[in-house]
Amino acid sequence: MKKKQLNIFCACIGLLLFIGCVKSNKEPVRIEKKMSKETLLDKIKGGWAGQTIGCTFGGPTEFKFNGVFIPDYVDILWPDGAIKGYFDTFPGLYDDVYMDLTFVQVFDRLGLDAPVDSFAMAFANADYMLWAANQTARYNILNGTMPPASGHWLCNPHADDIDFQIEADFSGLMSPGMPNTAAGICDRIGHIMNYGNGWYGGVFVGAMYSLAFVYDDIEQVVNEAINIIPKESTFYQCITDVIRWHKQYPDDWKQAWAQCKIKWDNDKGSPHGVFNYYNIDAVINSAYIVIGLLYGEGDYARTLEISTRCGFDSDCNPASAGGILGTMLGYSKIPEYWKKNLYEVEDLPFAYTDISLNKVYQLSYNQALQVIERNGGKIEDGEIVIHCQTPEPVAFEECFAGHYPVKKESVNKNLQDWKEFEFDGIGFAVTGAVSSNDPKYVARVETYIDGELVETAPLPADMIRRREDLFYKYQLPKGVHEVSFKWLNPQPGATINVYDLVLYSDKPKEPVRYQ
Known part of the structure; x- marks a missing residue:
């Protein structure tokens, strides 16, 4: 009798193993990703180029459509010389880029283990204009309140604002396939100016950039990246709502936009946004990035247009969407129509920096190689092996709790x-x-x-x-x-x-x- 029971038990185990193997064949767990050095560089270039293109495209509409989407009859143009025009007349448009560059430069100068205070002092003493959480953090730092207190909501009324979200691109671009590593970088730098949902915006964007190196489906990038945010946060709840509304209204982004406005368009932190149509909160603006990515379905033009037409911070949101999709596609596959305005500025340094696009392409590439090796990856001849990571939720934080x-x-x-x-x-x-x-x-x-x-x-x-x-x-x-x-x-x-x-x-x- 015991022998018969043993045989049945072994048969059951064998059946379970067989089912597991079949399931594994259908849904393989990604452990390593191999790519050439050329592909890695192409994707990093696509991220920086896409961010710059998206920021420029949405520049004319920034905070001009608050609480409403930009109607179809309002043309959003892409004229020849658009990027060079901003470089010459309004270089401050690229605050989300030159803030990134500040952090990239510190890593280049001091290495991957650069202390937090070095990042804080670098941007606090820079000559460029800042606003909201960034400016509050700068003031705090210059007056002796250092990170992470400089970004905490008790010291920074703008802690939930979009600031780190728009400047976290570098974290994902230097951490290909490693969203948890990107989140670790965000933990150090993002708390200089943000906390809670404001910090989550940067963590989420960094994770999407990171995963865009290893997935070729933008919906998969979004669905996996949100797992890095704690489920009890309103940030997680909003983004998962957007994912659900996309499934419910797959052919109408305005329906998702409307549902998002009804439920999530409120700002209780920023003194400028409270009881106002103006909303610079990270939650709603991250939602607009995701609406652009999901409804854009990998089409570059449509992604930029939708994320811009959602309104509010309509230069920074298409900048993030364009950079994430640009990373997934790679520089070589961004349509020429969009890159044509890029060529004449790629050797020009961004305002307040000595770093051009061509220079940051190489800086980020060098840093990515270091991060890959530090996290168990390998670089052999012309091939790179990335030890990929499954997103793990970061710590729960909440601004203005009980307020x-x-x-x-x-x-x-x-x-x-x-x-x-x-x-x-x-x-x-x-x-x-x-x-x-x-x-x-x-x-x-x-x-x-x-x-x-x-x-x-x-x-x-x-x-x-x-x-x-x-x-x-x-x-x-x-x-x-x-x-x-x-x-x-x-x-x-x-x-x-x-x-x-x-x-x-x-x-x-x-x-x-x-x-």
């Missing part, structure tokens, strides 16, 4: 005429700017909450070194608070202009009920 914007007041006064306010809640943010006849002037303002000095803030008039938002404080005890300001060094020709006041409570605002 809900309940009111936004337009102030539009000089701080000398608006020295105090009272509110019932747990936090606030005040937007504004310092202006002065003396560009080197730095205002100094004390902030008191309930009679206690909580901060003495230097507020530079210099736009490069400015504080993006004048004042903010979160996690206050629930209740009524009195906030007042004391300008310590007013001088003739200097003003501190207060724009808006955003108030937070521990519960969402109750909607008005009409009878």
Whole structure:
């Protein structure tokens, strides 16, 4: 009897092994990817070229269509000389590129183990203009608040914004087939300026670039990359919604766009975006990248057009979509129609840098070879073997937990005429700017909450070194608070202009009920 049972058991095991083999043959687990050096370089070039093309294509519409998609009757053109025109007249368009280049250059100078502070100081002391989370992080760093605190939402009201998302391309391009390695790079650098969903935007984009080296199906790239984001995050929930809506409305991207707007078009962090059509939040803008990629179905022109027509940050979103698809296709397979404007600038350095496209192609290629070898891959003669990785979720983070914007007041006064306010809640943010006849002037303002000095803030008039938002404080005890300001060094020709006041409570605002 025992022998019979043993035979049955062995037969069952054999059947299970056979089924497993059949399943394995249908769905092979990718462990290694082989490619030539020429292919690797071609894909890296495709990533940088695609990002530059996409950014240029969407440049004329950036934040001109907020809360609406760009209608079909609005032409988005690609005239001859488009990229060179921006290089000559508005090089600041390429902030998402030259921020990438800053980090690439630090890796080139100090190696793969470059300390976080080196990246932080490199961009904080650069001459280029920055905004939102980047500018807040720059201010923090220049005033002694270093990473990761410089990007944390308690020190950075823009922590959920798009900033690292638009400048994380380099992480995936130097980590081909290794999304977890790219995420590790993002952990170090992305927390300089972002946290939570803002950081996830960069991690997700980096993972898509990384996987675009090893898959030739853009839907597979998206579906696998999202697994690197924790499921409990609203970022994960939004992107998986978009994937589901794509299946539900496979032939109509505007339906997916509409569903996305209804459920996810809200911004509770950025003081500029709260209660406003303007939305620079990473969640919604990442969704627009994915809508472009999924509905573009690998077609370069359609991918750029859809990701641009979704609106909001409509230069950065097609830049990411174009770079990811450009990596998958490779430079050689990006249609000539799109590359024609690229040739005349490939040897020109981007503004505020000494790095051109041709130079960064090689820098990223060299760094990718180093990362491949460090992570178990091999480089033999003309062939490269990449030890590929399955995406693993990064740590869960959440900005503004338990905080809900309940009111936004337009102030539009000089701080000398608006020295105090009272509110019932747990936090606030005040937007504004310092202006002065003396560009080197730095205002100094004390902030008191309930009679206690909580901060003495230097507020530079210099736009490069400015504080993006004048004042903010979160996690206050629930209740009524009195906030007042004391300008310590007013001088003739200097003003501190207060724009808006955003108030937070521990519960969402109750909607008005009409009878």
